[in-house]
Amino acid sequence: MAELSEQEQIRRNSLAELKKLGINPYPAPLYEVNAKSAEILEQYPQDNTLFQNVSIAGRIMSRRIMGAASFVELQDSYGRIQLYIKRDEICPGEDKTLYNTVFKRLLDIGDIIGVTGYVFVTQMGETSIHVKSLTVLSKSLRPLPIVKEKDGVVYDAFSDPELRYRQRYVDLIVNPQVRETFVQRAKIVNEMRNYFNEQGYLEVDTPVLQSIPGGAAARPFVTHHNALDIDLYLRIANELYLKRLIVGGFAGVYEFSRNFRNEGMDRTHNPEFTAMEIYVPYKDYNWMMTFTENMLERIAKALHGDTKVNVWGNEIDFKPPFRRAPMCQLIKEETGVDVAPMTEDELREACKSLGVETDATMGKGKLIDAIFGEKCEGKLIQPTFVTDYPIEMSPLCKRHRDNPELTERFELFVCGKELANAYSELNDPIDQLGRFQEQLRLSEKGDDEAMFIDMDFVRALEYGMPPTSGMGIGIDRLVMMMTGAQSIQDVLLFPQMKPEKKAAVTTDEDFVKQGVPAEWVPVLRKAGINTLSQLKEANPNKLLNDLGGLRKKMKLDIPAVKKEEIESWMNG
């Protein structure tokens, strides 16, 4: 096991010693716990008759040993509390092994223990547990990053993003704000679920494996089902399935949907992400705006006790009503250009004069959207419903009641980023089929984002779907805003990473196969020979000298090696 670091080796030795002392480092029985660290710290100062017989378990995060008494910081799922461990308290008899050997020598930072005792306040004024008994619950074999903190300043923070995301378990142990982010994420989702359920909407599950990846325009992941011998796609959206359920007659359906898109990754995109979509019959997008702003107000209050939330340096107020403005109006405000009456050629001209890049495949709608994206999006800091999008951008959305070139669609922008998207859903099956066919024409023209045609969905609409409004919201992005996270990786427990590649390591066995006696392998490594190719290219005379020197230096009780032996290793 030469690959183990010194500290890992020491911990394994401690593990063996614990076993020798008859202590099971991984005991089977449950450990009865009757207190939480946070509760003790909160309640004991109010009433010091409480917690006089506590049992608590957690991980050792630091130790301050002062001879026959010690202080330990114990971390449970709720926070940290200090333990006061006195030798003669946990070892009342003659035998002081539990304190002197087990606690002081064989336990380490990172180990999980359970203790019983009573709560008191130290001379320094810190609420602590005076320990009467101590039980080893799990021995940790790897050293934890040591993060220290004083007066709110964190020293030696565990901050390497690669390690934090690859080994999230370590991140969660040493960085308490990480755990808090995910508690808040759960709170946001629960709050939404309650809001929907209270109004009688039904949570449903729809297929993740779809034979037609519909409901959005994005590159899907493809997989194969062997028994059916067909390709299937991981869903890019669940919209078309939820609308089928509205056809089926539900009074409102929603789903928290893990979606998958085979596209680029960056600070706001992960290949798998969570969207919430909800569809309510007999409503329109105006109703949905009110519904959405009330939902966000509720979430903000649940999390922060206030509608005002600091998001990336801006104070955002989620107090309804949010501003509502048509896209063309916002463009006019920002640029002075009225794009509404323009022809495609005029729009192209307008883009040029505004410095917005275009290409030949873009139609009217895409040109308007390009101007909006370039000039307006970033300016929408306070929550704003942008309404009435051009029709070619929105193949699943109903035409605007006053203008057939527009759709009854809104997107909600906060801090310059799109947060939610909603329609008065298109329920005219003939119009829907025509729009799908238009998408197909676009895709034949080379637009690889255009949608597939889902004929079963059209058939469902032909049976009749009530007028319906639907809304989708990116949960990861919402959590980022509500928690102030800078990167989507900070709101996903296990963000996507390239697999770790182990550097090609020559193992001890490889050296032995090469003819090197096992006892010489560590010496060889000490001499800087870590791979077979290094061994083959080494100078035998120098190696003979080095090994001889190291043999003396390391006081090895093995016979000196001869030059012929070294040469035989080198030649295999």
Add this chain to the structure above:
RNA sequence: GUCUUGGUAGCUCAGCUGGUAGAGCAAUUGACUCUUAAUCAAUGGGUCCAGGGUUCGAAUCCCUGCCAGGACACCA
């Protein structure tokens, strides 16, 4: 996809125009019965991401690759 920054001890990081690898914390051994970034003394710990090149000599300079971060582009 392009550009850019980085990868050195368990963690956080130094390491200058090339000359045998350093600190703090952590670890080990010892001292210490209310400490709290505990303190004091001593000790050990490295494939300097990998592979090539230049050189008498490379953590350091050059090239290629891998991984990560950032920016841009692309992205209903």
